Amino acid sequence: MTTLGLDGIDSLPARIERLGELALDLWWSWNPHARNVFRRLDYTLWRSTDHNPVRMLRLLPPAALEKASRDPIFLDLYDHALAGLDPTRTATGTWWSERMPAMPGRSIAYFSAEFAIHQSLPIYAGGLGVLAGDICKEGSDLGLPLLGVGFMYPQGYFHQHVSADGWQQEGYEQLNWADAPVTPAVTPGGRPCVVTVPLGSRTVKVSVWRVRLGRTKLYLLDTGLEENAPWDRELSARLYGGDTETRIQQEIILGVGGVRALRALGSDPVVWHLNEGHAAFVVLQRMRELTEQGQSFETALAEVRRTTVFTTHTPVPAGHDTFPFRLVEAHLAGCWGTLRGHREAFLALGNYDNGSGPHFNMTALALRTAGQVNAVSQLHAGVTRQMWAPIWPGLKDDRHPVRALTNGIHIGTWVASRLAQLFDQYLGANWRDQRDDGVWDRVREIPDTELWGVRQELRRYLFDFIRERARQRWTNERVGGGQVLAAGTLLDPNALTIGFARRFTEYKRPELIFTDPERLARLLTAAKRPVQLVFAGKAHPADDPGKHHLQHVYQRALDGAFGGRVAFVDDYDLHVAHFLVQGCDVWLNNPRKPLEASGTSGMKAALNGVPHLSIGDGWWAEGYAGDNGWLIDGGEHPDRASTDAADADALYTLLERKVVPAFYDRDDADLPRRWLAIVRQAIRAVAPRFTTRRMVTEYVEQMYAPAIRGSGYEYPQETGET
Numbered sequence: 001m002t003t004l005g006l007d008g009i010d011s012l013p014a015r016i017e018r019l020g021e022l023a024l025d026l027w028w029s030w031n032p033h034a035r036n037v038f039r040r041l042d043y044t045l046w047r048s049t050d051h052n053p054v055r056m057l058r059l060l061p062p063a064a065l066e067k068a069s070r071d072p073i074f075l076d077l078y079d080h081a082l083a084g085l086d087p088t089r090t091a092t093g094t095w096w097s098e099r100m101p102a103m104p105g106r107s108i109a110y111f112s113a114e115f116a117i118h119q120s121l122p123i124y125a126g127g128l129g130v131l132a133g134d135i136c137k138e139g140s141d142l143g144l145p146l147l148g149v150g151f152m153y154p155q156g157y158f159h160q161h162v163s164a165d166g167w168q169q170e171g172y173e174q175l176n177w178a179d180a181p182v183t184p185a186v187t188p189g190g191r192p193c194v195v196t197v198p199l200g201s202r203t204v205k206v207s208v209w210r211v212r213l214g215r216t217k218l219y220l221l222d223t224g225l226e227e228n229a230p231w232d233r234e235l236s237a238r239l240y241g242g243d244t245e246t247r248i249q250q251e252i253i254l255g256v257g258g259v260r261a262l263r264a265l266g267s268d269p270v271v272w273h274l275n276e277g278h279a280a281f282v283v284l285q286r287m288r289e290l291t292e293q294g295q296s297f298e299t300a301l302a303e304v305r306r307t308t309v310f311t312t313h314t315p316v317p318a319g320h321d322t323f324p325f326r327l328v329e330a331h332l333a334g335c336w337g338t339l340r341g342h343r344e345a346f347l348a349l350g351n352y353d354n355g356s357g358p359h360f361n362m363t364a365l366a367l368r369t370a371g372q373v374n375a376v377s378q379l380h381a382g383v384t385r386q387m388w389a390p391i392w393p394g395l396k397d398d399r400h401p402v403r404a405l406t407n408g409i410h411i412g413t414w415v416a417s418r419l420a421q422l423f424d425q426y427l428g429a430n431w432r433d434q435r436d437d438g439v440w441d442r443v444r445e446i447p448d449t450e451l452w453g454v455r456q457e458l459r460r461y462l463f464d465f466i467r468e469r470a471r472q473r474w475t476n477e478r479v480g481g482g483q484v485l486a487a488g489t490l491l492d493p494n495a496l497t498i499g500f501a502r503r504f505t506e507y508k509r510p511e512l513i514f515t516d517p518e519r520l521a522r523l524l525t526a527a528k529r530p531v532q533l534v535f536a537g538k539a540h541p542a543d544d545p546g547k548h549h550l551q552h553v554y555q556r557a558l559d560g561a562f563g564g565r566v567a568f569v570d571d572y573d574l575h576v577a578h579f580l581v582q583g584c585d586v587w588l589n590n591p592r593k594p595l596e597a598s599g600t601s602g603m604k605a606a607l608n609g610v611p612h613l614s615i616g617d618g619w620w621a622e623g624y625a626g627d628n629g630w631l632i633d634g635g636e637h638p639d640r641a642s643t644d645a646a647d648a649d650a651l652y653t654l655l656e657r658k659v660v661p662a663f664y665d666r667d668d669a670d671l672p673r674r675w676l677a678i679v680r681q682a683i684r685a686v687a688p689r690f691t692t693r694r695m696v697t698e699y700v701e702q703m704y705a706p707a708i709r710g711s712g713y714e715y716p717q718e719t720g721e722t
């Protein structure tokens with residue numbers, strides 16, 4: 001096993017001896033005091049490590065730590081941070097501790113194939129992971145006894161480099177364990193947690209890592225043990241790499257291994273939440289446990305239903321894992337135990353024909369075994385009820401038990417610190433804890449000059465970041481002049497900047513804005529009112545059409561007709577996302593309706609005063625209120641080509657008539673008053689509703705509560721309030 005830990009942790013000066021502990025608890029990443037601890041410690045290192053305190057502590061000379069331990073400003077930040085960490089971990093005075101029953105020894109388990117917590121832990125690909133990460137953070141803020149279960153992929157998801165001709169290159173980097181905020185998970189007996197998972201006729205060993213996020217603990221499974229065969233070690237090496245066969249084995253490890261890991265760690269969850277179908281084999285292991293205790297198949301299934309919650313995330317058929325039955329039978333061969341006699345009945349729970357013959361479908365398994373199911377927006381719930389109609393024979397569409405529970409974002413993670421300072425000043429000290437609309441009404445009280453000052457500053461941060469990245473690629477990788485240009489070096493830090501960053505795939509129509517190149521060029525290169533476009537995003541390694549879209553966009557960045565006003569930023573990840581959603585002026589989204597289940601990047605942007613310009617799909621169908629951004633609506637058309645053309649026309653018209661004039665219309669003080677009104681409404685409309693604060697409390701009240709009550713706990717508590 002890899003050794004790790006904080007080199008130099010022994011040598012921390014006594015006054016700041018808990019600094020290592022703070023660096024290892026990713027709670028620091030969304031607590032402003034804790035973040036400032038590490039910024040203050042060494043700002044150059046903070047930036048050059050992409051905000052990785054574990055790495056910082058490893059690199060800092062002892063003298064620097066010694067000096068910090070005598071710096072009163074640093075000590076003040078340090079004391080504040082630790083004073084926040086301890087009650088967070090014990091969850092005193094939280095929403096949960098005040099409203100929910102004490103459930104000693106019980107927990108809520110949340111399974112996901114990816115978690116996006118911080119760029120120093122590269123175990124995520126995109127939106128699904130960001131949602132899982134944001135839920136873990138909110139769970140901690142609200143005081144939930146939440147345990148995340150996922151994978152520790154030492155090679156993570158790929159890093160993207162775009163070649164001079166615009167083709168995506170994928171590179172995997174081995175994680176430097178010494179720089180990662182993880183430690184081995186230990187059993188109640190004090191031993192490193194290692195469990196076994198039967199795969200086919202062999203047994204694979206799985207070790208478990210722990211990540212701390214305040215109150216929340218995240219357990220990550222890793223098959224990279226010496227004792228495993230080389231091909232088994234590879235199973236958890238990368239996220240979404242490999243073929244169907246790798247995929248099913250990973251999912252068995254996640255489901256079966258995840259339940260076994262929780263048991264080995266002494267956990268007894270009251271609720272088992274499956275984030276997407278990837279984790280649905282949790283059900284298999286739990287049914288096996290229950291039948292081992294002597295329950296019948298039917299009672300075991302009923303118990304699993306009572307305690308399982310499932311969230312489905314995509315209306316795109318290819319987004320749901322299906323496996324041929326022979327593959328399932330081969331790989332599950334060793335997993336049955338007491339369930340063996342009910343093999344047929346269990347396999348039938350996953351049986352689904354989506355037009356290509358019966359397959360074992362992970363979403364079908366989850367839909368049939370979870371007592372509570374949700375889709376991630378109102379629109380998506382409707383689509384899901386229709387899409388999976390055969391699961392509920394005899395029920396009308398509107399009776400299909402799929403709840404609409406719209407996604408949200410974690411405010412502490414996504415709000416720019418400069419903006420948070422304005423909120424501190426004008427919204428009252430407790431704005432982070434508020435769901436009350438009244439708090440956000442006070443956004444109107446932020447003076448125009450200050451709000452605009454921060455917006456300008458955030459745009460400049462983005463361009464500093466873009467230029468610095470381009471410089472690094474130029475110096476370290478010796479990329480050509482074209483690549484330096486395409487990376488955004490000709491962008492103007494004062495021009496209206498439109499961001500488009502998301503996975504490159506056909507249904508998101510990344511090229512829509514280039515439909516009429518001349519019309520677009522007129523917009524971009526207008527002498528007094530220039531507009532610029534910043535793109536970022538990866539295509540899935542197996543998605544060649546997605547890579548072609550990316551290449552076409554890249555070629556536009558190199559096209560002189562657009563005057564250097566189109567850029568592509570490589571290697572989109574959490575770090576890049578922060579700069580983009582905070583630093584652009586407008587956030588563009590133009591998917592083919594209704595394929596965007598929710599989308600969350602637009603919420604992050606709006607929270608930062610970056611209004612959304614989007615098709616009325618996903619969350620925007622609920623979030624658009626007329627004055628907080630713009631709705632692209634080309635109307636309904638019989639075929640794709642005319643829909644695309646109409647949507648593109650609607651997009652240009654909005655840009656020409658609404659967006660550009662509002663941004664450039666300045667008063668005597670050079671302030672864009674009309675623009676700032678939209679900025680305020682963007683914040684005002686998103687902050688109380690499209691956040692994990694609202695979402696996680698709804699999860700608890702609507703989806704977890706039945707399981708909690710069913711386990712004999714009284715909920716809601718009598719609080720004495722009326």
Ligand SMILES: *Cc1c(COP(=O)(O)O)cnc(C)c1O
Pocket residue numbers: 125126127128130501502503572573574577578598599600601602604
């Ligand atoms: C928020 C986020 C996403 C998801 O955004 P969508 O709007 O759903 O595409 C994907 N990747 C990263 C890095 C993000 O931060």
